[in-house]
Amino acid sequence: MGIKKVESIWVDGHLVPWDDATEHVLAHTMHYGVGAFEGIRAYQRTDGRTQIFRLREHIERLLDSSAICTMDVPFTRDQLMQACIDVVRANKMTSCYLRPLVYMGYGALGLGSLEPPIRTMVACYEWGSYLGDEGLKKGIRCMIPGFTRANSNAVMNKGKICGQYVTSVLAKRMAIKSGFEEALMLDPQGFVAEGSGENIFIIKHGVVRTPPTSAAILAGITRDTVITLLREQGVEVREEPIARDELYIADEVFLTGTAAEITPVRDIDHRKIGRGEAGPVTRRLQESFFSVVKGTDTKHNDWLAFV
Numbered sequence: 408m409g410i411k412k413v414e415s416i417w418v419d420g421h422l423v424p425w426d427d428a429t430e431h432v433l434a435h436t437m438h439y440g441v442g443a444f445e446g447i448r449a450y451q452r453t454d455g456r457t458q459i460f461r462l463r464e465h466i467e468r469l470l471d472s473s474a475i476c477t478m479d480v481p482f483t484r485d486q487l488m489q490a491c492i493d494v495v496r497a498n499k500m501t502s503c504y505l506r507p508l509v510y511m512g513y514g515a516l517g518l519g520s521l522e523p524p525i526r527t528m529v530a531c532y533e534w535g536s537y538l539g540d541e542g543l544k545k546g547i548r549c550m551i552p553g554f555t556r557a558n559s560n561a562v563m564n565k566g567k568i569c570g571q572y573v574t575s576v577l578a579k580r581m582a583i584k585s586g587f588e589e590a591l592m593l594d595p596q597g598f599v600a601e602g603s604g605e606n607i608f609i610i611k612h613g614v615v616r617t618p619p620t621s622a623a624i625l626a627g628i629t630r631d632t633v634i635t636l637l638r639e640q641g642v643e644v645r646e647e648p649i650a651r652d653e654l655y656i657a658d659e660v661f662l663t664g665t666a667a668e669i670t671p672v673r674d675i676d677h678r679k680i681g682r683g684e685a686g687p688v689t690r691r692l693q694e695s696f697f698s699v700v701k702g703t704d705t706k707h708n709d710w711l712a713f714v
């Protein structure tokens with residue numbers, strides 16, 4: 408899916424024309440991957456207004472990821488939130504995906520060098536359903552390729568850090584080349600961790616389970632949204648380890664992420680999950696999620712930043 412160009416990108420405090428938002432080939436992050444990024448969605452509500460979903464939490468995670476990378480971001484949380492609003496407004500987008508990035512620019516290439524400037528950008532562009540409209544409705548097929556999430560001394564799992572996505576990219580490519588839509592990854596102990604870019608939930612006998620945030624997973628903001636919505640519906644949610652074969656015998660499995668939203672899983676490693684379609688708990692959850700982001704349910708307006 409190519410990126411559809413819009414007018415401008417916010418770079419280091421200014422809106423610059425799309426084609427001018429370029430970087431030197433010797434930028435530090437391009438070589439070693441020390442950078443922090445976010446993926447955020449803006450939705451058009453049924454009343455026509457546009458809101459950016461859970462903007463504050465995404466920017467706070469961007470600052471946390473930057474701190475893990477020892478990058479001092481030269482903008483405050485509020486300035487970065489405003490940058491996101493400004494870039495959506497300037498490009499007259501009604502719904503879109505936002506991609507903020509904090510990275511080390513051009514200056515020096517030593518591993519320990521503090522010379523490269525810390526640069527910040529926020530782009531926005533159109534992005535439909537990450538795993539396809541059909542996937543959102545009917546569910547996707549997943550595989551567990553031979554890549555695992557690393558333990559938390561090897562990889563800073565709580566950060567959304569550029570270089571850490573190599574394993575995700577390789578796992579996802581392996582899954583796609585093998586005829587699946589998504590890769591699921593295990594942790595160093597062999598328990599279920601997450602998708603290449605999503606958190607995972609399973610349902611068995613009406614109880615929902617997901618790995619705890621102490622596991623080798625990103626603490627997803629959609630994960631948190633979903634846990635909140637399910638508990639409000641009176642559904643029991645347990646955050647605990649999940650064994651690989653518990654996936655195969657679950658009644659329902661779904662993935663959550665800003666890009667993937669709530670995507671049902673209908674098959675894992677050639678085993679049909681439940682009836683091989685989106686299950687009832689997943690469908691009900693999708694409905695409540697979309698009512699919140701589209702503004703027909705106003706209970707969680709505190710999660711919305713209006714553009």
Ligand SMILES: Cc1ncc(COP(=O)(O)O)c(C=O)c1O
Pocket residue numbers: 446567575601602603604605606624625626627628629630663664665666
């Ligand atoms: C590895 C990984 N896990 C989980 C998620 C889901 O996180 P969120 O719901 O905050 O988008 C993402 C996406 O950001 C991700 O890249």
